[in-house]
Every structure is written in C-alpha cells, then in structure tokens.
Amino acid sequence: MSIELIPGRCEGHGVCEAIAPEVFQVDDDGMVHLLPGGDHEDATALAAARSCPVAALRATS
Template identity: 35%
Template sequence: MAKKELTIDLARCQGHARCWAIAPETFEIDEEGYGHVIDGREASFDEENVRKAIKNCPERSILIREVEDAP
C-alpha cells in the first residue's frame, strides 16, 4: 500500500517562507530562510494545511508523493 511523503525541492525553494507561515507545525525555516519539512511521513502532517502551503508556494517546490511500503 502506498503512503504519502512530503518534501521540499530545495533546488526550487527561494525562501519566501509561506509554507512555514501557513503550516508551522509541518515546516521550519533555516538560517537562510529556506523551508524544510519537519517530518515528511503522512501521519505527521495535516494534509489540508499542507495543500494550502502548496497552493501558496510561488516556486511550486512543495511536493506530496506516494511511496511504497518497504517489504
């Protein structure tokens, strides 16, 4: 069964910090202003808030992807 995983493409992130402003329980900002996912496992994030952050990211650097469970 596939699970969801949350990531930020750091090559695209420009440090607008909108993800953190919308979902500070899911994202943190480093000393240079770039966003990072605190814990990207599906059970650890509020998908509704994450989807708001995705829509508000001007660089479209926040990704939710499906990953298969390890056997």
C-alpha cells in the same frame, strides 16, 4: 498524499511556514525544511505546499 521538497528550488518566502508552522520551517539559510513529527498529510499542510510561489514543495500521492 505526502509532501516532497524539491532541492534547490526554495527561495525562503516562508508562505508554507506561515500557513503550517507545525510542518514547515524556513531556517536562517533561507531554505525550507519539513519538521519531523508534523502531519505531512494534513489538509492544511498540503494546501501550504501548493501555495509555494516557486513550487519548491509538491503534494504527491
């Protein structure tokens, strides 16, 4: 599985970053970014993606 970012959907809530800060970062512009080198297939990262309140992140296979 991997994580897909859906452009334009992020509202900057930061739930994903709070759960997996080594994978996600919400910048000053209020948009989430996947950090390079983070384990995007880690169970915690996938759970963080699924926790997005606006479904801006999707765990894909």
